[in-house]
Amino acid sequence: MIRGIRLALVLVAVVLLQTALWPNLRIGGVAPEIGLVVTVAVAFAAGPTAGAVFGFAAGLALDLFLSTPLGLSALAWSVTGYGVGVVQGAVLRAAWWFPVALTFVAGCIGGLVFCLVGAIVGQSQLWGFTALRTVVLAALYGAVLAPVVFPIVRFALHAEGPRPSGPLGGQGW
Amino acid sequence: MVAYRGSGRRRSVIVLLIVTSLLLITLDVRGGGGVIGPVRDVARDALSPAQNAVEDLTRPVADWWDGTFSAGELARQNRRLRRDVGRLRGEVSAARAARRENARLRANQGMAFITGIPSVPAEVVAASPGNFEDTIAIDRGSNAGIAVGMPVVAGEGVVGRVSGVSRTRATIQLVTDPAAGIGVRFVTSNTFAVAQGRSGSDLLRVDFVAPDTPVAEGEMLVTSGLQNAAYPAGLPVASVASVDRARRNLDQTILARPMVDLARLQFVRVLIWTGTGSAG
Numbered sequence: 001m002i003r004g005i006r007l008a009l010v011l012v013a014v015v016l017l018q019t020a021l022w023p024n025l026r027i028g029g030v031a032p033e034i035g036l037v038v039t040v041a042v043a044f045a046a047g048p049t050a051g052a053v054f055g056f057a058a059g060l061a062l063d064l065f066l067s068t069p070l071g072l073s074a075l076a077w078s079v080t081g082y083g084v085g086v087v088q089g090a091v092l093r094a095a096w097w098f099p100v101a102l103t104f105v106a107g108c109i110g111g112l113v114f115c116l117v118g119a120i121v122g123q124s125q126l127w128g129f130t131a132l133r134t135v136v137l138a139a140l141y142g143a144v145l146a147p148v149v150f151p152i153v154r155f156a157l158h159a160e161g162p163r164p165s166g167p168l169g170g171q172g173w
Numbered sequence: 174m175v176a177y178r179g180s181g182r183r184r185s186v187i188v189l190l191i192v193t194s195l196l197l198i199t200l201d202v203r204g205g206g207g208v209i210g211p212v213r214d215v216a217r218d219a220l221s222p223a224q225n226a227v228e229d230l231t232r233p234v235a236d237w238w239d240g241t242f243s244a245g246e247l248a249r250q251n252r253r254l255r256r257d258v259g260r261l262r263g264e265v266s267a268a269r270a271a272r273r274e275n276a277r278l279r280a281n282q283g284m285a286f287i288t289g290i291p292s293v294p295a296e297v298v299a300a301s302p303g304n305f306e307d308t309i310a311i312d313r314g315s316n317a318g319i320a321v322g323m324p325v326v327a328g329e330g331v332v333g334r335v336s337g338v339s340r341t342r343a344t345i346q347l348v349t350d351p352a353a354g355i356g357v358r359f360v361t362s363n364t365f366a367v368a369q370g371r372s373g374s375d376l377l378r379v380d381f382v383a384p385d386t387p388v389a390e391g392e393m394l395v396t397s398g399l400q401n402a403a404y405p406a407g408l409p410v411a412s413v414a415s416v417d418r419a420r421r422n423l424d425q426t427i428l429a430r431p432m433v434d435l436a437r438l439q440f441v442r443v444l445i446w447t448g449t450g451s452a453g
Contacts, residue, residue, distance in 0.1 A: 015220065020227035023300035024235035027242065029373060030304050049183050056190045060197075064216040066303045067336055067346065070209050071197030078190040082183075118305075121202045125351030126305055130372035134304045 006156040007042070007054060014038050015061045030134050032141035033107060034149070035062050035073070039081040040106045041146070041153035044099060048085025055081030068126075072118055080110035103146040107139025214339035218314075221341050228298060250434075290405060292326075292442040293317045298342070307350040307370060309333075311441060314341045322403065324444045330409030330432030331355070331396060332441050343443070347435050348410065349375055356397035357410050362386055365397050368410060368429060375435065377411050379427035386425070388416050394429055405446055 014035045022031040035058040043051020055077030063070045084106050091098070112135060118126035125131070201209045228235075295311035313319055315338050325332040325345050333353065337344035346353050349370040357368045357379065364386050368377040382388065392413045398406020411429035418425050 012223075016223055016227050019220070019302040020224045020299060021231045021235070023302055024231070025238050031302075033304070049186050052183075052187045052190055056194065059194075061216075062302065064213050066301075067306050067308060067344065067352075068303065069198045069201040070213070071194040071201065075191060075194035075198065078187065078194065082187045115305075117198070121198055123305075123352075125372050128372060130374075131305065134373065138304055 003157055010038060010153065010156050011054070011058055011061060014058055015065075018062055019065050027141060028137055030137040030141060032145055033110070033138050034142070034145065035059065036077055036080065036107055036110045037103055037142040037145055037149050038153060039077050039110075040084050040103050040142075041099075041150045042157070043081040043084035044088045044102065044150070045154055045157050046085075047089060048082045051081030051085040052078045053081075055079075068118055068123055069121060072114055072121075072123075075117060076110045076114035079113055080106050083109065099150055100143050100146045104139050104143035107142045108135060111135030111138060210337075213337065217337075217339040217342055221339075224299065291445045293319060293445065294440065294442050295319075295343070296440055297438045305372075306352070307347040307435070308336065309345050309347065309438060311343050311345060311443070312341070313443065314339050314343050316340050317443075318445055319343050319443050320447070322447060324404045324408070324446055325441050326408060326444060327433045327438060327441050329434075330411075331404060332433050332435065332438065334403060335443060345441070348377060348431055349435060355404065355410060356399055356402050357394040358397045358406075359386070359388060360393045360395055362388070364388075365399065366394075366427075368394060376414055376428045376430055379413075379429050380424070382425050382427055384418060384425055388413060388425060388427055390414065390416060393432075401448065403448065405444065 018031075018034050022034055025031065036055070039051060039055035039058055042054040056074045059073035059075070059077035060071065063073045066073070084102060087102070112132075115126040115131050115135060197209075293313055295313040295317075297309050298312045299310040301308040311325075319335055319338050321335050321338055323335045325334060331348055333345045333347040333350070335343050336346035347370070348355055348368070351370045351372045353370045355368050356365065358365050359382075364382060366382045367380045369380060371378050379394065390413050394410045394412070396402065396404040396406055396408040396410055398404070409432045411431045413427060414430040415428045416425055417427075
C-alpha cells in the first residue's frame, strides 16, 4: 500500500518533470524520456509485472500531453518494463555499470517500439534516420540519468521490498 | 507449480496492458477524439497549476542550461542578424514604397481582412514534452476564445496552428512540426507551393515548385490564402535558405527558414480566424 502511494507520487513527479522541466533541458534537440528511465528502474527493482504496470501508467499519463496517439507510449513503455524485469530476473550478479547499460538498451528498444507502432498507425514522422537518431540520443541521455533515478526509485520501493545490496539497488545484486 | 502460476499471471498482465494500449491507439487514430479529446483536456487543465509552479521553480535551471548549450548557436545567430540588419536597412526605403503599393493592391483584391482579424495575446509556457513533435503550450485556452485550427503568429510571421485546447491552455503545432504543412506563395514569382516541417530540423521543405520557376535565396514566402486554406493570405512564413536544382529532379529542392525564431518564442498572438474569415 505504502509502496503503491510512493510509486504514485513518483508517477506524478515524472509527468511534471517530463512536461515542465526536461523540455527545457534538451541536448541536440532531444530530451530524455525520464518516464522510461523510471520504468526501467522500477522493473529492475521490482520485476516484470511492476515494471509493465508502471510503464503503462507513466506512458499513458504522458500520452495525454503529446500529439501522438493515446496509448503509444503506454504500449512501448509497458513492453520495455516487462522485458527489463524478465532480463533482470535472470541476472544473478551485475556490475555497477549494468543498470546504466540496461537503461540505454531499454531506452533504444522502448523508443523503437514507439516509432515502429507509431509509423504503422500513420505517424510518418516516426520513421527514418532522424527518428532513429532521436531514439538513440534520448536513450543515451536517459542512461546518464540512471545513477540518479535508480536510488530514488529504490527508495520509493523500499518500504516493502528486499534491501538491495548493490550501489544502484535491484534484485540479484 | 507456483513459479508457473506466477509466470502465467505475469504474461496475463502484459497481454492485458498491450491489448488495452492497442485499443486506445485504435480509438484515438480512428477518430475517437470525441472521447479522448475531453480526457486530454481535463488532464491538461488539472495539471496546469502544478506545471506552472514547476516551470517557475526550475526557470533558473532552464535559463542556465539554455545559455550553456546555446552559446555557439547564439554567436552564429548574432553574426547572421548583424549581416541581415545591414541588408535590411538598404531594403527599408524600397519596402516603404512597396507597402503603399501593397495596401492599394490588397484593397483592390478584397484582401483587406488580414489587418482586421481579432487576436488573443498569449505567453509560451512550455515546450513539447515529446521528442517527435514540434509543439509549444501557451497560457490561454478556450476560456479566451481559442479553438483548434486557429492560426498563431508572432511579430515576424507565422508560428503555427492550434492543435489542442483546454480551458486554460492551448497546444500549438509549429510550422516546423514534421506533420505540419502550410500553403505558401513566393512573393516574387507569385508561385504557389507547400512548405512542410522536417524531422529534426528547424528548416522547412518547400514542395511542388516547378524546376523552371526562378527562386532566389532570401526570397520570402507568405501564406497562400487559397480557398479552404488554414491561414489568412499574406502572412510571412519563411525565407528561402537554399535552392538545389539537381537535373534529375522533376522539381527543385528548396529549404526555407521560418521568419520567427521558434526556439526562443515568448509571446504569440492567436488569430481568431477559422478559415472563412473572422470568427470573433
